[in-house]
Amino acid sequence: MAFQVDVNCDLGESYGSFKVGNDAEIMPCVTSVNIACGFHAGDPLTIAHTIALAKKHRVAVGAHPGYPDLMGFGRREMQITYEEAKSYIIYQVGALQGFAKVFGITLQHVKPHGAMYNKALKNEELAEAIAEAILELNSNLIVFAPPKSVMAKRATKAGLRVAYEFFADRAYNPDGSLVPRKMAGSVIEKPGEVVERTLKAITEGVVEAVNGEIVELGTIHTICVHSDTPTAPKIAQALRSGLIKAGIEVKSVGQFI
């Protein structure tokens, strides 16, 4: 049987008149989108337009909730309590579900954003708050998280489906974490290299870390491409064609997980 994989991207990251990203160009190249929910980016009108665009391209829609930090784009760690985290997820994913209903689509997944995503990889309390919120809101939602992360384990334990995520355009540390953005070489910009690493991750379940060590990933369900580089549409396009050319079925994760 052929390998199946989803390609996801964070879109809908504009805020009012602050237009950022290349949503129109990237949307046709991916199979799932993570839509900002208004806390770190995304306003109601942007959410509506992004869902309409996703629907047009038959791309599956997920919520991309973050910290309430518009000025910092949700990339700064904030110390919030379990109760705060849980309520922030319910609020943001609930709002997205409202738009999904209006547009006649089904919300497929939740992927926390930025600093919240990073903290939930290792922090039991935050990962549990996120998993509980999703479970109580809608137990059909799939959680996006790296394999072996605390977030993945907590979501699985809560009875939620988890899509294991691979970062196509990011360098890895030997422990499976990403090389921080501010480090040289953290972002992989050559489309060819992005495709090659991704194929290896999907078919062999491994990635080569920055020091040359092989990191065991296990099964990968979804490939993340970033939208905030000028070459993003090119990379997304190259990745999709490269995967298809290699005989891999590219489709929304909700169809095969």
Place this chain on the structure above:
Amino acid sequence: MAFQVDVNCDLGESYGSFKVGNDAEIMPCVTSVNIACGFHAGDPLTIAHTIALAKKHRVAVGAHPGYPDLMGFGRREMQITYEEAKSYIIYQVGALQGFAKVFGITLQHVKPHGAMYNKALKNEELAEAIAEAILELNSNLIVFAPPKSVMAKRATKAGLRVAYEFFADRAYNPDGSLVPRKMAGSVIEKPGEVVERTLKAITEGVVEAVNGEIVELGTIHTICVHSDTPTAPKIAQALRSGLIKAGIEVKSVGQFI
């Protein structure tokens, strides 16, 4: 058959550490609450706590969406487009529906807040945006609006149920509008007078305007009491007992409309 009426109040108007209102005291006296949704007041944790409190007291829950103006508490007119208005309602009511799901309750109604409420009484475009948003989101939701208002007509036309609202503690103009808050005598503070006016509105469908003229209201389904005066709990309590004493059934509007 006895008259039936709902008593509603805006609660959950705190924001983070900014604690305002007397929610715990007022909640047991009302049958429906309008919960702020995070734009003009209310943060996710406050929403969660307010719904939990409502559930405990078996009070029906509605969404109370407003303009995105926390600094002005949603009381300042903002010129927003049809598309913006529609998306703001979907976002805020969607978020509330998320919490309703988590707490195992059903969202009963939507009542726009402050300047948005006031504008929708007369403005066709805004009233239509609100009605369309609610219809597409959840056609079971009841809309709270004064009888004969543009909002009430638009909601009815859209096929939504409308609960006609009477303001128990506010003076009326001869045209059925409220005397603005900044005018002397706009707020009725004596519990006895509040009860008396309310009984007349329910049983006879009329209210006496500030100039002595009689305003025809028609059927009244829900009585609004305000939460932002120190005497609010006392008024709410007096109103509830007064209504019951007069043989009127006081219950959530979703049970009889």
Place this chain on the structure above:
Amino acid sequence: MAFQVDVNCDLGESYGSFKVGNDAEIMPCVTSVNIACGFHAGDPLTIAHTIALAKKHRVAVGAHPGYPDLMGFGRREMQITYEEAKSYIIYQVGALQGFAKVFGITLQHVKPHGAMYNKALKNEELAEAIAEAILELNSNLIVFAPPKSVMAKRATKAGLRVAYEFFADRAYNPDGSLVPRKMAGSVIEKPGEVVERTLKAITEGVVEAVNGEIVELGTIHTICVHSDTPTAPKIAQALRSGLIKAGIEVKSVGQFI
């Protein structure tokens, strides 16, 4: 004696990670910049970077305060009181003065933004609130406003210097107001036409309205170019060279008013 004129542009309109505009390209082409102050756009770090850039290019710096409406970019009319307006100006211009002090420059002017600018053209109360705030904060600040506007009159009456402004890239109505952006033909995109109209405004004090009528402007001190079109740097560059070629001295308004 040669004509003297200032060329101004709204810059520093990014917000955190939401990067918008072409500040680096436009800065060398203008003599004054209006820097967003954090209410409708602009965050503290963006303000700092924009002032540093202006200082490097010896461009005069002004504050560009707006309504507290980040989601609407300050372009939506909000009904605020005299006291609110006055305090919003003091707050925003005060913050800019703080940065001016830190960077060792002098704040030259204040130009209200968007819907606040538009309303102050006609509204006595708002214009007075703005003028009073500026007067009490720093009576050396120059106010940017169109000739004959209520804002210009109020600022003059308060004893403030006013720089009369001409919009180089916008079509005019016969009454001297701008054709709204949403109307076809409201924005003049051909650099040649922009330069020609500007020269006429400076040397003859007139502009041709959309219906062919001649609008008397009087003396013009500063020319506004917009930063939010892709061709903005090209227009700013063409305007500056065109003015210099025509023998007009292009310099910051604070040097000659």
Place this chain on the structure above:
Amino acid sequence: MAFQVDVNCDLGESYGSFKVGNDAEIMPCVTSVNIACGFHAGDPLTIAHTIALAKKHRVAVGAHPGYPDLMGFGRREMQITYEEAKSYIIYQVGALQGFAKVFGITLQHVKPHGAMYNKALKNEELAEAIAEAILELNSNLIVFAPPKSVMAKRATKAGLRVAYEFFADRAYNPDGSLVPRKMAGSVIEKPGEVVERTLKAITEGVVEAVNGEIVELGTIHTICVHSDTPTAPKIAQALRSGLIKAGIEVKSVGQFI
């Protein structure tokens, strides 16, 4: 010579219609106020009203800048960079200086708020960013910080005057830090005990920690009383009279440091 001491309190912590605190009651009991600057609390109108009230009571005014976290009241740690911190201080203190100018008073001091204050007690980078911002903005401003804190050392090193602060109504750990609010016994509520501890801190430079150990404080210049408890006005009043009765001169720190 008699001991001299300042009594400070955080006031102006309302936000728009969200009215919190007992400003009118506490103002007459203190000699310095720390006014919220709009990031964690405080809006422009509240700032104006609070400065007017302080001026009326001849109370010295300081800026109380915090993290950009209105929802969390600036009490949640946020990881911001040196550049961000510096620009946030310039922005907030600059805005306050604008109001000080308008009201004809001199800004006396800066006291960072909440999580920013707590982090700056130990974090060299943040303390340096705060000290540099204040130094470049206005080197006459006094910095409020606990004796021996990193913040105090950095400010002194930068050439700024530092007022050493004692927390009258909070329990101390043996290392001189405060017992966190969520711990039992962290807040001292009996006015008599508050006065007694304060007298000892002023005259002997020591405080007894929760475990009975004596903590050496050194010279104390200013006593902080909190405004967010119902008994705050009573404590502030008791403290002021207790100090005066004991022969201590109570006056704004700018007058004697």
